[in-house]
Amino acid sequence: MTNLLKQWNQLSLVKRIIIGLIIGIILAIIVPDAAKPIGIFGSLFVGGLKSVAPILVFFLVMSAISQHKSGQKTNMKSIIVLYLLGTFLAGLVAVIASFMFPVSLTLGAGVENVSPPGGVSEVLKALLMNIVSNPITALSNANYIGILAWALLLGFALKSAPETTKTMISNFSDALSQVVRWVISFAPLGIMGLVFDTIATNGIQSLLNYGKLLLVLVGCMAFMALVVNPLITFVMIRQNPYPLVLKCLKDSGITAFFTRSSAANIPVNMTLCEELGLDKDTYSVSIPLGATINMAGAAITISVLTLAAVNTIGIKVDMGTALILSILSAVSACGASGVAGGSLLLIPLACSLFGIPNDVAMQVVGVGFVVGVIQDSCETALNSSTDALFTAVAEFAQWRKEGKEIAITKE
Template sequence: MVRRQHPLVKLYFKVGLIPQILLGLVLGIIVAFVSKETAMNVGLFGQLFINALKSVAPILVLMLVAASIANHQQGKKSNINLLVILYFSGMISAALIATIASFIFPSQITLVDDVQAIGLTPPSGVKEILSTLLYKMIDNPVNALVQANYIGLIVWGIGIGLALRHASQTTKTMMTDLSYSISYIVRIIIRFAPLGIFGLVASTLAEAGFGELLNYIHLLVVLVGCMLLVALVINPLLAFFVMRKNPYPLVFASLRESAIPAFFTRSSAANIPVNMELCKKLKMDEDTYSVAVPLGAAINMSGAAVTITILTLAAVYSMGIEVDIYSAVLLCIVTSVCACGASGIAGGSLLLIPVACSMFGIPNEIAVKVIAIGLTVGVIQDSVETAINSSSDIVFIGAISSALSTKNDKTVNVKVES
C-alpha cells in the first residue's frame, strides 16, 4: 500500500531552497513572537545545524585546496598571467571596499552573551596576529582537523596538492572524487538550512529581542551595497586600465547576460556555459576565454571576498575586538586567498569565514554561528554574490581580449550590443 504525501509536504519538497529558507525565517519570527519558551526549545534545530557545519567545514577546506592544485593544468598559453593578476586585484579591491564600509558602517550581530566566559583574548596587534598565523601554518595536520585550524589546513592542502601534481591521473581523479564527495555531504547539510535557520532565528529573537532583525537588515544592506560598488566602480576601473577605453558597455552587457542568470542559479560553475556563449557572442579571444571562464568560476570571487570580510568584521566588532589598519590590510589579503577557495555550492564562501575569524583568535564555535547568520541573509546575499562573481569573469576576459586585439592590430574586437 502506497502512502500518499500530504499536499503541504509535497509542496515543500517541490519548491527550491530559497523559498524554504524564507519560510524558515518567517516561521522563526512568528514562533519567537508567539512563545518565547517554544522558541528557545526549537533552538535545538539551529544548534544541530551549526554543529553539522562545524564538523564538515575543516575537511572540506583541506580537500578543496588539495584537489584544485593537484588537478591544475600546466602548459597552456592563454594570457592567464594577466588574467590572474586582474582576478586578485579585483578580490583585494573588493575586500578593501568591504573593510572600509565595515569601518564606516560597523555591523553588530548577537553571538555570545559573555565574551570572557569563552576565554577569548583579542590579539594585541598585527605582530601577534602574524605570530599566530605562523604557528597555525606549521600545525600537525591531524590536530589542524580536530581543532579546525583552517590556516594549517590550507597550508597542508597546498603542500599535498603540489606533491600530487606529479602523481598519476588516477590519483588526481581520486582526489577530485573525494572533493566532490565532501561537497555532496555539504549539500545535504545545506538542505537542512531552512530547519536550522528556523531554530536559530526563533531562539536568537527570543533571547536578544526583535532588535536583532534590524542588525540582519543592516548587515545585508552593507553586503549588497559593497557588491554593487565592486560591479559598477571597481571592475570598470580595472578593465579600463587594461583596455584603455570606456568599459561600461562591456560591464552592462556582463550584468545583463551573465549576472542575471547567475543570480538565479546561485552557482558560478553552473553559469560556465552561459559565460562561454556570451564570450563567443562578444567575439572575445577564444584561446583566452576557453581556459579563463572555467578558471574564473573557480578562483575569481570578488563577491565572496566582500562576504567573508564583512561577516568576519561583524564578528570581530560584536566580540569587542579592536582592529588596527595593519590587521585590516592583512585581513584583505587573507580574505582574497580564502575567496579563491570558496566551494562551488550555494553559500560556499560562508564556509571559509572561520579561516578569517581565526586571525583574530575567534574560536570555531563562534565562527560557525557567523556562518549560520550568513545563511539567514544568504537568500539575497548569495544570489548577488554569485552574480558579481560570474559577471566579473566576463568583464576581465573582455578587457584582456580587447587589449590583445589592439596590441596585435587585429580587426576582431570585443563588440557589445547596447
Template sequence: MDFKALFTRIMNGNIVLQILCGMAAGIFLALAWPEAGKAAAILGSLFVSSLKAVAPVLVFLLVCSSLAGKKQDSQTNMRAIVLLYLLGTFAAAVVGVLASFLFPSKLLLVAAAGSTNPPGGIGEVLKSLVFQIFSNPVKAIAEGNYIGILAWAVALGITLQRAGDTTKALMNDVAEGTSKIVQIVIRFAPLGVLGLVAESVATTGFASLLSYSHLLLVLVGAMLFVALVVNPLIVFLTIRRNPYPLVFTCLRESGITAFFTRSSAANIPVNMNLCRKLGLHEDTYSVSIPLGATVNMAGAAITISVLSLAAVHTLGIPVDIPTALLLSVVSTIGACGASGVAGGSLLLIPLACSLFGMSNDLAMQVVAVGFIIGVVQDSAETALNSSTDVLFTAAACIAAEQVDESVDDDEGEFARESA
C-alpha cells in the same frame, strides 16, 4: 496551435526576459498558493542538478581540447588575465573591509553551530588546494573539484598537443557537443528560477531578510561599488579607454544569468558564448573562463570580509589597520579557494574569524547567518564573480591587441622613414 513554432520561439527568445518572467511567476505562485510554491521546488532542484552534473565535464573537455589544439605561436594572454583576477579579488576584499568600518553591522549570534569542518588556517587551505590538484581525475569530475579538473585538463591538453589531427578534431567535437547540451539546459533556466524563487518565498517569506537588511545593504553595496567603480577603474588602467560599455555588457549578458543560477561554474557556458560574441580569442577564453570560475572570486572576498567583521563588531573586538590588511589578504586567499557553486564562500568565513581568536563554534554561527541571507547575498556574489571573468578576459585581450597595433604602427613608421 503550432507547438513546434512556439517551442522554437521560446528556445530562441531573450533568456534574460524569460528568467525575469520566471522569477515573477515564482513569487506570485508562492504568495497565492504557498503549498504549490514549495512543490515547485523540484523544478529548481532539477535545473541546478543538471547544471552541476554537466559543468565539470564541460570544463574538463573545453580546457583539454583548447590546449590540445593550441598553436605553438598562439598568444593566450593568460599571465595578464591571472594578474587581473588576483588584483580584482584583493581590491574587492579591501572594499569589503572599508565598507564594514564605514557601515558596521551586528549579528544575532544565537544560531546553533553546524557540524561542518571548515579550514582552520591559511596553511590548511593551501594544503587542501595541493591535494585537490593531485586528486584522481574521475573523482575530481564526480565531486566537482574544479582545481583537480583544471590540473588534469591542462596536463592532458599539453601532452596531446603532439597528437594527430584526428584526435584533436575528436576532442573538439566532443567539447562542442557537451557545450550544446549545456546550452539546452540553460534554456530551461526560467522554469528552474521559477522553482527556486517559489520555494524560497513560500518557505521563509521576506521576514528572514528584513532582520539582516543592514548587513545585506553593506554586502550588496560593496559588490555594486566593485562592479561599477573598482572593476571599471582596473579595466581603464588596462585598456586606456572608456570601460563602461564593456562593463555593462558583461553585467547584462553574464551577471543577470549568474544571479539566478548562483553558480560561477554553471554559468561558464554563458560566459563562453559572450566571449565568442565579443570576438575574443578562443584559445584564451576557453582557459580563462573556467579558471576564473575557480579563482576569480571578488564577491566571495567581500562576503568573507564583511561577515567576519560583522562578528567582530558584534563582539566588540578592536581591529587595527595591519590586522585589517591581513584580513584582506586572508579573504583573498580564502576566496580563491572557494568553490564555484552556490554558497561556496561561506565555509571560508571561519578562516577569517580565526584571525580574531573566535572559536570554531562561534564562527559557524556566522556561517549560519550567511545561509539565512544567502538568497540575495549568494546571488549578488555570483553575479559579480562570473561577470568579472568575462570583463578581465576581454580587457586583457583588448590590451594585447592595442600593443600589437602599436608595434605594427611603429614598424610602418620606421619603414617609411627608412624609405
C-alpha cells in the same frame, strides 16, 4: 499555440528569463502551495548545468591545449593578475566599508555539523590535493582544479598526436558546447523554479532583521561591480567600460544570481565569451579557472562578517590589521568552493586572526546562512560575471595594442 511559441523563441534569452522570474515571484506570493511542483524546474536546470560543466571544461581545455601552436599568443597572465587584483580589492573595499558602516550581530546558539578549515595552510593543502586528484574522481565530484590539471597534462601530451585524434577531441568539445546551448535554452523555466522555491521556502520577511548587514554586503558587491571593475576595465581598454560591464552582468550575473554556483555558471560564461568573439583557447581555460580563484564576492563576505564579529565582541582593530585581513580574505576566498555558501565556511579562518573563539565564529557562519538567500546570490553574480569580464578585458586590451576595433555585441 505555434505562433505563441514562435513569438516566445524570438525574444532574447534575457527577456525570457525576466518573464520567468516575474512569474516565479507571483506564484510564490499568491499560490505557494498549489504551485509547489514548479520548484523542480529550478533543480533540474541547475542539475543539468552542473552535470555538463565538468566534462565540458575537461574537453574544452584539453582540445585548446592540444591544438595550441607554439608562439600563439594567449592572455592568461593578464587574466590571472586581474583575478587576483580584483579579489584583493574586493576584500579592501569590504574592510573600508565595515569601518565606515560598522555592523554588530545578535549571536545565539552555535551552528551544528559544520567543519571549517583549520588555517590558511589547510586551505592551500586542500587546493594542492585537488590538483593531484584521480581524474575520474575529479570529474564526478566537479573538482575543477583537478579537472584543469588533468586537462592541461593531457592537452600537452596530445600536442604531438595525429590530427585525426585532435579533430576527434575537438568534435567532442563542439558536441558538448551544443548540449550546453540546449540546457541554457531552458533557463527561463529554471529561473522561474529557482526564484519560486527561494521565496516560497524562506519568505521575504526573514531577511528584515539583518537589513543593515545585507546593505553593507550587497553595497560592497555593487560598488565592486559598478565602480571598481569599470575602473579596472577603463585602465585596460581606455574606452567607456560600462557597455562591457553591464553586458557581463546581464548575460552572466542574472543566471549566476539564481543558480548560486560559479561552477554551474561556467557554460553560461563560455557562451558569453563566444558571443563576444574571444579566443576559445584562452576562455576555455580562464573561465573554469576563474570559477575557482576569482572570488571577489567571497572576499567581501569573509571580511564583512568577520569585522561584524569583531564589532560585536568589542575588539579594536587598527588599519594595519585590517589590511592583513584584506590579504587573508583574498587568499581564503581563492579556496572557497564554487557552490552555494562556499565562502561562509572560511569565516572562522579570518576570525582566528583576531583570536575570536571558534564557537563564536561558527555563530557568525550561522548568521551568514540566514542572509545567504540574498548574500550568496549577489556574491555568485559578482564572482561569475567578473570571470567573463576580466577574460574579455585582457583580450580587448591586447586588441587595443594591435589597433583592432573593440565592439560589444548587443542583443
